[in-house]
Amino acid sequence: MTASARPLAVFDIDGTLVDSRASIHRAACEAARDLGLPRPDYDRVRKIVGLTLEHALAELEPDLGPADLARFIAGFRASFARMHEEGLQEPLYPEAMAALRRLHRDGWRLALATGQNRRGVARNLAREGWADLFISSHCAEDGPGKPDPAMLHAAMAACDACPATTLMIGDTAHDARMAVNAGVLPLGVAWGFHTVEEQRAAGARHVAETFSELTVVLDGFADLTRAA
Incomplete structure (x- = not known):
């Protein structure tokens, strides 16, 4: 060829x-918990995977204002960082x-x-x-x-x-x-x-x-x- x-x-x-199904859902749930939001079920989370994180989490929680959305994004990233510091490899x-x-x-x-x-x-x-x-x-x-x-x-x-x-x-x-x-x-x-x-x-x-x-x-x- x-x-x-x-x-x-x-x-x-x-x-x-x-x-990465389990780790992405876990990160979304931990970020939501830290912000006082209800735990999102897996079916909601799976639909936004693949989008940029900012777009994905804005779709997951569309009622968040800019400051809370920024906290949600930071919480998601922090959750993933903790998982990988603990040795996670999907x-x-x-x-x-x-x-x-x-x-x-x-x-x-x-x-x-x-x-x-x-x-x-x-x-x-x-x-x-x-x-x-x-x-x-x-x-x-x-x-x-x-x-x-x-x-x-x-x-x-x-x-x-x-x-x-x-x-x-x-x-x-x-x-x-x-x-x-x-x-x-x-x-x-x-x-x-x-x-x-x-x-x-x-x-x-x-x-x-x-x-x-x-x-x-x-x-x-x-x-x-x-x-x-």
């Missing part, structure tokens, strides 16, 4: 590669690393596009083997967050790719909308934060139930890219 024909897979992190989903290594071996270009901040991205890139897999990483601190296409435009520029050779793999409607806005193929996974129906409604062309199913779809995309 020539360099120009090598496809680019841009992966979300939370809910796609890394199982686990990878089973088969995630094997799938990434296979794609890399098969000549795919790989990048990350996440709603995490740069510190969170650095923490994930410190996982064994990750720094060797991804050409570039893009997060909400770099510019507009999802569903704005800025992160995907930056990933394509960094990886010398174009929309026709690029796809976005995520677990939320925000990922799918970002892909649609960037003109790249939106693919979803069923094991993260948003439902299959939510992702399809946002434009996901396929939502994989397993990593094995996802790699079959990616192999088909690579074949089409190679033949173009």
Whole structure:
């Protein structure tokens, strides 16, 4: 496969590669408690994952004024900091690393596009083997967050790719909308934060139930890219 024909897979992190469901819900609950707010249930929290933190928490508690929203954001960040100081490392989903290594071996270009901040991205890139897999990483601190296409435009520029050779793999409607806005193929996974129906409604062309199913779809995309 020539360099120009090598496809680019841009992966979300939370809910796609890394199982952060428990830690994100815990951080939201602890931040709400510290502010005297009711404990948000998981279904409310899962819907805002993937957005920039400021946008996400404003959606979670839309009645907060600017000062209380700032305290809510600070409390969320402090909760995550405590968890990681205590040694938390959210686990990878089973088969995630094997799938990434296979794609890399098969000549795919790989990048990350996440709603995490740069510190969170650095923490994930410190996982064994990750720094060797991804050409570039893009997060909400770099510019507009999802569903704005800025992160995907930056990933394509960094990886010398174009929309026709690029796809976005995520677990939320925000990922799918970002892909649609960037003109790249939106693919979803069923094991993260948003439902299959939510992702399809946002434009996901396929939502994989397993990593094995996802790699079959990616192999088909690579074949089409190679033949173009």
